[in-house]
Amino acid sequence: MAHRTILIVGAGPAGTRAAARLVAAGMRPVVVDEAAGNGGQIYRRQPAGFRRTPADLYGFEAAKAQAVHGAFAALEERIDYRPQTLVWHLWENEAHLLTGERTERLAYDALILATGATDRIMPVPGWTMPGVYSLGGAQIALKAQACAIGSNVVFMGSGPLLTLVAYQYAKAGAKVVAVLDTAPVSAGIRALPGLAARPALLAKGLYYTAALWRMGVKMWRGVTPVAIEGDESVEAVRFSDARGVAHRVVCDAVGIGHGLRSETQLADLARCDFAFDAIARQWLPVTDQDGRASVRGVYLAGDGARILGADAAEIAGQLAACAALRDMGVAVTEGELADLRQALAPMRRFRAGLETAFPWPARLAAALPDEAMVCRCECITAGELRAVARQKGAPEVNRAKAFSRLGMGRCQGRMCGPAGAEVLADALGVPVAEVGRLRGQGPVKPLPMTAQSAP
Amino acid sequence: MGRFQRLAEHDRPTISLEIDGMTVTALAGDTLQVAILTNAASVRTSEFDDGQRAGFCLMAACQDCWVWTVSGERLRSCSTEAMDGMRIITRGSAWHIEQS
Numbered sequence: 001m002a003h004r005t006i007l008i009v010g011a012g013p014a015g016t017r018a019a020a021r022l023v024a025a026g027m028r029p030v031v032v033d034e035a036a037g038n039g040g041q042i043y044r045r046q047p048a049g050f051r052r053t054p055a056d057l058y059g060f061e062a063a064k065a066q067a068v069h070g071a072f073a074a075l076e077e078r079i080d081y082r083p084q085t086l087v088w089h090l091w092e093n094e095a096h097l098l099t100g101e102r103t104e105r106l107a108y109d110a111l112i113l114a115t116g117a118t119d120r121i122m123p124v125p126g127w128t129m130p131g132v133y134s135l136g137g138a139q140i141a142l143k144a145q146a147c148a149i150g151s152n153v154v155f156m157g158s159g160p161l162l163t164l165v166a167y168q169y170a171k172a173g174a175k176v177v178a179v180l181d182t183a184p185v186s187a188g189i190r191a192l193p194g195l196a197a198r199p200a201l202l203a204k205g206l207y208y209t210a211a212l213w214r215m216g217v218k219m220w221r222g223v224t225p226v227a228i229e230g231d232e233s234v235e236a237v238r239f240s241d242a243r244g245v246a247h248r249v250v251c252d253a254v255g256i257g258h259g260l261r262s263e264t265q266l267a268d269l270a271r272c273d274f275a276f277d278a279i280a281r282q283w284l285p286v287t288d289q290d291g292r293a294s295v296r297g298v299y300l301a302g303d304g305a306r307i308l309g310a311d312a313a314e315i316a317g318q319l320a321a322c323a324a325l326r327d328m329g330v331a332v333t334e335g336e337l338a339d340l341r342q343a344l345a346p347m348r349r350f351r352a353g354l355e356t357a358f359p360w361p362a363r364l365a366a367a368l369p370d371e372a373m374v375c376r377c378e379c380i381t382a383g384e385l386r387a388v389a390r391q392k393g394a395p396e397v398n399r400a401k402a403f404s405r406l407g408m409g410r411c412q413g414r415m416c417g418p419a420g421a422e423v424l425a426d427a428l429g430v431p432v433a434e435v436g437r438l439r440g441q442g443p444v445k446p447l448p449m450t451a452q453s454a455p
Numbered sequence: 456m457g458r459f460q461r462l463a464e465h466d467r468p469t470i471s472l473e474i475d476g477m478t479v480t481a482l483a484g485d486t487l488q489v490a491i492l493t494n495a496a497s498v499r500t501s502e503f504d505d506g507q508r509a510g511f512c513l514m515a516a517c518q519d520c521w522v523w524t525v526s527g528e529r530l531r532s533c534s535t536e537a538m539d540g541m542r543i544i545t546r547g548s549a550w551h552i553e554q555s
Contacts, residue, residue, distance in 0.1 A: 034515060034534075041514055047484035047536070050464050118516045130497040130509035131458065137513035144513075145489045146464035172462045232507050233458075233496055253458070263516075376511065376519060379503035410518035415511065446518060448529060 004328060005030060005107060007095055009087050009266060010114035012040020013310045014302025016072045017317030018112045023078045025325050030080040030106065032087055032097060038072045039065065040116055041136060042310045044144050057143055059168070060204055064310065089442030090269040093297075098447060104454040110297045110324045113267055114317060115304035117260035120418050122157065122182075122364050125227040125372045127256060128379075131234030135161045135257035139168065148174035150253025154237045156180040156225055158358040159259035160205060166217065167208040176217045177251045180239055182258070183358045184222035194353020197346040220247075225364065228254055258360050260307045261418055267305075268440030270298045276433040279355050280307060281362070282418065283437035289341055291320035292327075299324050312347040315340050362432065365422030374423060375416040377409025382423050389427035396436040400424050410446050413438040458509060459492040470539035475546065481537050487530060488513070488520050490537035491545065498522060498532055499545050 006022055008015045011033035022029045037045035043065040046057060054062040075081075082099065089096035095111070097104045119134035126132070133141070133149045135157060141147045142165075152175050155166045166179045195202045212219060222242030229236045229248075236250045267285040268274070273294035274283045284306060291299045301320035302313035319340045322332045368374070370383025384404050394400040397407065397420065406420050407413035413420070417438055425432040467482040474491055481490035488510050491498050497507035498520050510520030515534040522532050525542040 036536075046464075049467055049484045051466075052463060056463075118512060118514065128501070128506060128508065128511075130507050132511070134512045134517075137511060140513040141459060141489075142462070145459075145486060147459040147461055147489055147493070150458060151460050174460070174462060376508075376517070377503075379501060379506075411516060414516045445515075450528070 004109040006110045006112065006324060007032065007106060007108040008112045008114060009033075009095075010040065010116055010302065010304065011035070011038035011072065011081070011083070012042060012114060012116050012302060012313065013068050014114035014116075014304070014313035014317035014320070015040070015112070016068050016075075017314045018114060018301055018321040019075055019079050020071050021318045021321035022325070023075055025321075025330050027325075028079060029112075030082065030108075032082045032085045032095070034084065034086050036084050038081075038083070039069055040310075041140065043068050044140065045069070046144055046146075050146065052146065061310070068314070086445055087266060088444055088447060090266055091442070096442065098451060101448055101451050102454050103447075103451050108297075110299070110328065111270060112291075112299045112301060112317075112320050112324060113270070113304055114300075114302045114313070114320075115263040115266055117262055117303035117307055118414050119161075119257035120259045120261040120360065121256065121415050122258050122361060123368060123372055123374050123382075123416075123419050124156075124225040124256065124364075125369060126230065126234075127228055128373055128376045129228060129230055129234055130232065131230070131253045132228055133253070133255055135159075135165050135255045136260075138255035139165045142168055142172055142174075148172070148253070149255060150234070150251070151175060152177045152251045153253045153255065154178045154180065154249055154251040155255045156182075156223075156237060156239070157255075157257045158183045158361070159257065160354065160358070161257060161259070162358075163205065163208040163212065165255060167211055170212060170215045170217055176212070178237075178249050179212060179217060179219040180223045180225065180237070181219070181221045181358075182223055182225065182361045182364070184242060187359060188221075188357045191353045191357030194349055194356055197349035197353065201350065259354075259358060260303060261414075262307060263304050263414070265412065265440035265444045267293065267298070267300060269442055269444070271295055272298060272300075274437060277306070278433075279352055281360055281432060288323075289319075290323040290337065291316055292323050297324075297327070306351075308344075308347045308351050312344055315343050315347075319344070360418070362422045362426075365419045366426035368419075368423060374420050375406045375409055377411050377415075378405050380404055380406045380416075385420060385423050386427040389424055394424070395428070396434070397421055397424060397438050398436065400435075401438060407438045412441065412444060456495060457493040458496050459489055461493065470537060472537060472539065472541040472543065474543045483539075485537045487522065487532035487535045487537045487541070487543065491522070491532060491543070497545075
């Protein structure tokens with residue numbers, strides 16, 4: 001067989017398992033990853049010289065983390081691994097890479113995108129103040145740096161990460177002042193049939209909540225966040241409880257987030273078709289059940305394709321590799337594909353259950369005061385966004401971006417995108433699907449002015 | 456004064472770096488963001504409203520933790536390892552100098 005270049009973007013669970021499957025078939029994929037160490041965010045490594053055990057770092061998931069790390073270590077001689085490298089653009093089957101200040105183009109025959117996710121953020125007045133971090137960011141501070149984001153921490157939002165990070169903080173000795181969940185108790189009960197698709201995972205979620213109770217951490221369900229207060233630094237969180245009673249909790253740090261959003265810019269630059277996903281309330285690349293995108297030779301796996309979590313990402317990575325192999329004429333048995341597809345099925349049911357249990361609170365975007373900041377890069381407020389909808393007639397997010405610059409800043413809409421779409425949809429009085437999606441633009445992250453192409 | 460609180464991994468060699476002209480101590484293996492925020496309350500000033508910022512995502516996505524070296528190189532502090540002898544400016548970018 002002629003040499004073919006298979007490029008995998010991302011060295012988390014999906015990218016690792018995709019690479020392993022390709023190596024098993026005799027291929028030598030290129031694996032590009034932005035981080036210094038493999039594992040992705042979920043199984044992120046601590047720096048050399050740190051001594052906490054895998055059990056300290058990953059809790060119940062320690063064995064899985066070690067398995068993924070071990071699988072990657074076994075591959076390193078047999079793949080072309082490029083850590084600390086950003087794929088900043090894709091154009092005509094070439095990936096544009098940045099390592100340090102050196103840029104390089106890499107032509108590929110097949111592309112497996114395992115780009116992962118970031119926190120899905122619902123802004124609240126005061127969320128740009130020092131001391132406010134995403135839930136994932138709060139977790140990374142602890143996992144990768146053994147730090148808490150503050151001395152008295154409130155966690156606010158919803159989703160599996162909310163109680164998990166709160167539990168990890170409390171267990172590590174941080175003072176967790178309160179856990180404020182926007183999801184009402186009734187939503188959890190409604191979600192039970194879906195969540196029962198993965199009983200062990202459901203049990204873990206309940207365990208973290210029970211452990212927080214035992215440790216005396218105050219937890220509220222069905223809250224409405226009002227504001228994060230302070231003068232140049234977090235001093236308190238204001239919210240109203242499920243009965244509408246106002247509360248003010250003193251703290252010096254807040255972790256916020258409502259589940260995760262898929263990181264899809266590269267799929268967009270690869271010109272994949274997207275469709276609105278009603279469960280995620282996000283426009284996602286269209287794939288078949290094995291991860292084939294609409295563009296020939298492009299495959300998606302893991303949370304970057306659809307938020308299904310790390311276990312599903314491992315399976316999806318293998319499936320995407322199998323699909324790529326088949327399309328290149330390498331034999332893959334029906335039995336292998338059937339087993340992998342079957343293993344993914346309960347994870348999709350569980351995901352639907354999670355979204356029922358911890359719904360994205362679109363109503364909070366609609367209720368944001370005009371002066372609340374939606375875009376933290378360029379300080380664009382909900383009121384400015386509403387004005388471009390109502391006065392300038394921006395019918396969808398890209399026009400709104402051109403008029404307001406929302407999504408044009410250095411984060412390229414990663415932080416403001418989901419909430420911005422909801423604010424715009426509400427101002428226009430249309431379903432959020434109708435305001436479309438922010439188109440990806442290269443470079444997906446800022447490049448240094450001094451970047452130079454490789455000789 | 457510091458924002459981030461160390462909970463474990465105290466037993467690492469110390470390094471020293473200069474932040475806005477002040478010499479501070481950090482630990483080997485710290486990210487630049489951690490080195491700054493265990494000594495200070497914020498890492499930068501927003502170019503758009505003068506508000507203080509201290510980063511947000513810690514995973515190289517939000518780009519809200521940029522700082523500069525004294526020679527003008529821009530660093531994303533959450534994904535840059537702090538090194539002994541680094542000289543960092545948090546409020547001295549070309550843009551800020553122009554405004555002041």
